Amino acid sequence: MTLSADNKEHWKLLHHIRLIEAESGKEGLVSTLKELVIQATQDKEDGDGKKKLSSVKPPPVYSSQPTGLAWKAQALVKDLEQMFGITPQRTNSIKEVLSLPFSQQKVLMGALVERLLTGKGAPINDRSGTLEATLGILDFLGPEKKDLVKETFDPLIEYYYSSIKKPYTNYVGHSFRTADGSYNSINFPDVGKAGNNYVRVVNSFAAANEQLPPPHLVFERLLKRPENHFTPHKNGINMLLFYLAILVTHDLFYTDPKNPRRNLTSSYLDLTDQESVRQMKNGLLKNDQWFDKRLVIQPPGVGALLILFNRNHNYIARQLLDFNENGRFTYGQGELLATEEEQDEELFQTARLVNNACFANIITHEYLRTIFGAQQESDFLFNPLAKHSSPVYGNEVSVEFNIIYRWHSAIGQQDEDWLTAVMSVLGAAFTDTKRRQHASMSTPPKQKNSDHSATGTDQSLFDSFIEPFNEHFSKATKAELEKGLPLAGAHRDLNTGLFDDADLVKLLKRGYNQVASEIGNGLNVPASLEHIEIAGIKQARALRCCYFNEFRKFMDLMPLKTFEDFSEKVEVQNALRDLYGTPDKVELYAGVMVERTLQIGLRLPYTMTRGVLSDAINLLQNDRILNQEMSPNTLTNWGYEFSQGDPEHFNRVLPRMINIHFGGAGSRDNPIFTPDQLKNLFVAPQANNA
Numbered sequence: 299m300t301l302s303a304d305n306k307e308h309w310k311l312l313h314h315i316r317l318i319e320a321e322s323g324k325e326g327l328v329s330t331l332k333e334l335v336i337q338a339t340q341d342k343e344d345g346d347g348k349k350k351l352s353s354v355k356p357p358p359v360y361s362s363q364p365t366g367l368a369w370k371a372q373a374l375v376k377d378l379e380q381m382f383g384i385t386p387q388r389t390n391s392i393k394e395v396l397s398l399p400f401s402q403q404k405v406l407m408g409a410l411v412e413r414l415l416t417g418k419g420a421p422i423n424d425r426s427g428t429l430e431a432t433l434g435i436l437d438f439l440g441p442e443k444k445d446l447v448k449e450t451f452d453p454l455i456e457y458y459y460s461s462i463k464k465p466y467t468n469y470v471g472h473s474f475r476t477a478d479g480s481y482n483s484i485n486f487p488d489v490g491k492a493g494n495n496y497v498r499v500v501n502s503f504a505a506a507n508e509q510l511p512p513p514h515l516v517f518e519r520l521l522k523r524p525e526n527h528f529t530p531h532k533n534g535i536n537m538l539l540f541y542l543a544i545l546v547t548h549d550l551f552y553t554d555p556k557n558p559r560r561n562l563t564s565s566y567l568d569l570t571d572q573e574s575v576r577q578m579k580n581g582l583l584k585n586d587q588w589f590d591k592r593l594v595i596q597p598p599g600v601g602a603l604l605i606l607f608n609r610n611h612n613y614i615a616r617q618l619l620d621f622n623e624n625g626r627f628t629y630g631q632g633e634l635l636a637t638e639e640e641q642d643e644e645l646f647q648t649a650r651l652v653n654n655a656c657f658a659n660i661i662t663h664e665y666l667r668t669i670f671g672a673q674q675e676s677d678f679l680f681n682p683l684a685k686h687s688s689p690v691y692g693n694e695v696s697v698e699f700n701i702i703y704r705w706h707s708a709i710g711q712q713d714e715d716w717l718t719a720v721m722s723v724l725g726a727a728f729t730d731t732k733r734r735q736h737a738s739m740s741t742p743p744k745q746k747n748s749d750h751s752a753t754g755t756d757q758s759l760f761d762s763f764i765e766p767f768n769e770h771f772s773k774a775t776k777a778e779l780e781k782g783l784p785l786a787g788a789h790r791d792l793n794t795g796l797f798d799d800a801d802l803v804k805l806l807k808r809g810y811n812q813v814a815s816e817i818g819n820g821l822n823v824p825a826s827l828e829h830i831e832i833a834g835i836k837q838a839r840a841l842r843c844c845y846f847n848e849f850r851k852f853m854d855l856m857p858l859k860t861f862e863d864f865s866e867k868v869e870v871q872n873a874l875r876d877l878y879g880t881p882d883k884v885e886l887y888a889g890v891m892v893e894r895t896l897q898i899g900l901r902l903p904y905t906m907t908r909g910v911l912s913d914a915i916n917l918l919q920n921d922r923i924l925n926q927e928m929s930p931n932t933l934t935n936w937g938y939e940f941s942q943g944d945p946e947h948f949n950r951v952l953p954r955m956i957n958i959h960f961g962g963a964g965s966r967d968n969p970i971f972t973p974d975q976l977k978n979l980f981v982a983p984q985a986n987n988a
C-alpha cells in the first residue's frame with residue numbers, strides 16, 4: 299500500500315507531516331512517517347479487518363484553535379493516535395514507535411509533549427489520552443533510552459512547575475485594603491504606602507541648567523490665561539470630567555506641605571483615608587462626610603461627586619448586611635465573626651472594595667473612554683483590568699506623574715471665577731503656606747525613601763482655611779459644621795447630617811453644564827492659580843526633575859527640535875526661546891503644559907497623553923486588589939453584580955449610582971439627567987447638541 303493524495307485521510311496526514319517538517323526543520327520525517335503509516339494501515343487491515351483506514355474518524359473539532367506549530371502537532375498527533383491506536387492498551391503500536399531511529403522518536407515524543415502543553419490561552423483537553431500515551435511509551439524504555447526520557451520529561455517538569463507563578467502574590471487573609479495602602483504587594487509591602495517619597499522614573503543625565511528662568515516668569519509668559527481669553531474646549535468636554543480627574547489625582551498625590559519629596563496618600567486608586575470618617579458600626583461611613591480637607595477649596599461639585607461615593611459605600615454596606623449571603627456577616631457564637639466590631643470591620647472592608655470596584659468601573663467606562671474620545675455608551679472599552687494580572691511589585695506614583703497630572707489649564711469660566719473669589723479670601727493664608735513650604739525645600743534630601751515616624755496625614759494646614767471659607771462661601775451654621783465639612787452651595791439636614799439631594803445635584807450640574815478650557819499650547823491656566831503653579835514649578839526643581847525632552851526620550855518619543863514644535867501659539871514659542879534658549883533646556887513642568895495637543899477626546903498635550911496612559915495602566919495592573927479580589931468571592935454575589943454596572947447602559951455603573959443616591963432630586967417625569975444626557979455625561983450639553 300502507498301500513501302495517496304487521493305485518499306482524504308492520507309492527504310491530511312501528509313499535509314500535517316509536511317507542515318511539521320517545514321517548521322521543525324527535521325528533514326526525512328516525511329519518509330519515515332510514511333513508512334509508519336503504511337505499517338499501521340497494514341496492521342489495521344491485517345489485525346482488524348473491519349477497521350479500515352477510511353473508516354477512521356476525522357480529527358475532532360477543537361473548541362478553541364491553538365495556532366502555529368502547536369496546532370499542527372496537535373492535529374498530527376491526533377491522527378497518529380487514531381491510526382496507531384497509541385493508547386496504553388495498544389502496546390504494539392508503541393513498540394513500533396520505539397523502533398524508529400532516535401531522532402524521529404524525539405520528534406514524535408516532542409509532538410506528544412507539545413500536545414500536552416498547548417494550553418497557551420486555550421484550555422487543554424486532558425481527556426484526550428495524550429498523557430496516557432506518553433507515559434505508555436515511556437513505560438517501555440529501558441536504561442539505554444534515558445536520553446529520550448529526559449528530553450520528554452524536562453519540558454513537562456518545567457511546564458508543571460511554571461503553572462504556579464512565583465513569587466506568590468496573594469495570601470489568604472489579605473483580601474482587603476489596608477488603610478495606608480501597604481501590603482498591596484505582599485512581597486514589597488511598603489510599595490505605594492502613604493507617606494513614602496515619590497519615585498523618580500526618569501533619571502536626568504544632562505548638564506544642569508544654571509540659568510533657569512524665575513518661576514513667576516514661567517507662569518506669566520507660558521501658563522497664565524490672559525484676562526478675558528477663555529478658549530472653550532474644542533470637543534466640548536465639561537468640568538464634571540475634571541471633577542472626576544480631581545478625585546483621581548487627590549487619591550494619588552498629596553504632597554506633604556512640610557516635605558515636597560513625600561506623598562501623604564497611597565499610590566493606589568483606593569478611595570484613601572476613609573478610616574477617620576467611619577461610624578464604627580455596620581460598616582458605615584458618617585453621612586456625607588469625607589476626610590480630605592483639601593477638597594474644601596475645590597469647586598464644590600468635586601465634593602458632591604465624592605459624596606456620591608460616600609453614599610454608595612453606605613448603600614452597599616446596608617445591602618450586604620441585608621442579603622447577608624451565606625451568613626457571612628453574622629456574628630456571635632459559632633459564627634465566622636465573633637463580635638459586633640468584627641462585623642463592622644468585615645462589612646466596612648467589603649463595602650469599601652465594592653465601592654472601589656464601582657470607582658474602577660467609572661475609570662474604565664467613563665474616564666478612559668472620554669480621554670480617547672469615545673462615547674460612554676460605546677462598545678469600545680479600554681480596560682487594563684480585563685485580563686487579571688498577578689502583580690508582584692505594587693504601584694508607586696512618581697514626581698514626573700505628579701507634574702503631568704496637573705491639569706489646571708482645563709478649569710472652566712465659572713470655576714475660574716469661583717477660584718478667584720476663594721483666593722481673594724484665603725489668598726494671604728495660602729501664599730503664606732507656600733512660603734513656608736518653599737523654605738522646607740531647601741532642607742537636605744532625606745536618604746531613606748519613607749518616613750515611618752509620621753502617623754496619619756497632617757491636615758492642620760487646611761484647618762486654618764475652614765473658618766474664613768465657611769464664613770464667605772458655604773455659610774454653614776455651627777450645628778451643620780458639627781455634622782461635617784462644609785460645601786459651598788449645599789446644606790445639611792441637622793438630624794441626619796445629609797446634604798440636600800437637590801443641592802448636590804445642582805453642584806454636579808454646574809460641572810456638567812460648564813465647558814472646560816482648552817488644555818494645551820500654553821496660556822490657559824487661570825491667573826488665580828499663580829501661587830499653586832509657582833509652588834509646583836519649585837517642587838519640580840527641588841526634586842531635580844528631568845528635562846522635557848529627556849522625559850520624551852524615556853517614553854520612546856522623538857525629542858522636539860524647534861520651539862515651533864512645542865506650541866501652536868507664536869507668543870509661547872517666543873517665550874520659550876527667551877526663557878530657555880534651546881528646546882533641550884525646557885524643563886518638564888513647562889514643556890508638558892505648553893505642548894500641542896491630540897485632536898481627539900480630552901485633547902491632552904501629546905507627552906501628557908503618553909505619560910498619563912503609561913501611568914494609568916501601571917496603576918491599574920499593579921494593584922493586587924483590583925486584579926485579584928474583584929470577584930463574587932470577595933465582593934459577594936450581589937456586590938460583584940452591582941459593581942459590574944447596568945447592562946442597559948453598556949455596563950456603566952455611574953448612571954445607576956446617580957439615580958440611587960441623588961434620587962430625591964429627580965422624578966420619573968423630571969429625571970436628574972435625561973436618558974440622552976446620561977449617555978454622555980462628560981460633554982457639556984450645549985456642545986453635545988452643536
Ligand code: HEM
Binds near residue numbers: 554703705709
Ligand atoms: C478646578 C479647580 C482646581 C483647584 C482649585 C485646584 C487647586 C490645587 C491646589 C491648591 C493645589 C496645591 C496643593 C498644595 O500644593 O498643597 C493643587 C495641586 C494639584 N492639582 Fe489642582 N486644582 C484644581 C484642579 C485640578 C485638576 C483638574 C487637576 C487634574 C486632574 C489637578 C491636579 C493637581 C495635582 C496633580 C496637584 C499636585 C498635588 C500634590 O502634589 O499634592 N488640579 N491643585
Ligand SMILES: [Ca+2]
Binds near residue numbers: 549569
Ligand atoms: Ca490612594
